[in-house]
Amino acid sequence: MDNAFKAAGNLLPYHLLAYGALLGTELFQARPSFFNTKICYRALPMKEFIALQKQLFPVYFKTQVGLAALTAATHPPYSIFSLIQDPWSVGSLAIVGMTGCLNWFIYGPRTITASLVRRALQGKMSDIPDSDPDASRIHRADRSFTRNHAMAVHLNAISIIATILYGFSLSARVMEARSAQ
Template sequence: MPPMAFIESWSLASFLAPLHLLSYSALLGTELYQTFIVTKVCYQELPRSAFTTLQKRIFPLYFRGQSLLLLLTAATIPPYGPFTLQASKGNWIPFVIAGVTALLNLTVYGPRTRKIMIDRIHQETRDGTKSTGIDVELSDDMRAFNRSFSRNHAMSIHLNLISIGAMAWWGWKLASRLDIQSL
């Protein structure tokens, strides 16, 4: 193929499509793996203190990575990158949903949950009891921390699941556009 023919056959869409597929796959794979595999295995296999230490370090990284991969995925939508989102509501709605939920976890519920988790550990030290003791009388402060943690953690979990659902919706739309006859 002569060099000029190669340049003429190159298009933005042919450059963006593989990048989009890779970034989307990394995003959804990371979300599913972190949510359903890593967290469950660590919760079951690690002592509570080690699990807490791991979670307070891994989730800020996860939420940042999720947000960056979401931006990269939106920026590489073929054929025109982010301008493709303007073509129809069906294109941008899953990205808005995933973006809002990821941003809330990155800036509000993730940090808040992490702080309360650390505050509970300090309160356990002050009280001399565990925050989840079955036959232990919990202090008023510990009960307040537990309620606050439960609310914020549940919100973070639900936001994460909504983000996964939005990206699965985008994956369905993406897959429905494949031309299987030419594969």
């Protein structure tokens, strides 16, 4: 029990919890991107599906960036001051933060906007048969959605890889500290 109280005054348990939450959140989000999103897409009317995505993804991207920052801030033994001495960890967490910010501020909003535009144009197209200019606009909206959504998915994959690489770096440091004792 004394060791538990000693650990409470150390950054390592908080760091492990922050890192674990980051990796768990990313893996959970990756899984829904491939499974839950498809189920929601099939089960919900398009309007409700888009509304769900519009609310869900910004929260995920904010959480991802926040957990990456918390992981960096709790880096043992001396917070950020220890982190800057470990280039692999700095690089990994910087990638996670950058990909999260890109999705939060650029590709997430662009994907949602393209999805809404595409949906509005498709609704308009059903009212006007054989409308060539609208078909061209739908094609551009589809391409915009596909491009931005693919970028967001690829950034998520890069982030997961960087987070896992950070886990290996963290493990190496823990094992090194353990062997030095």
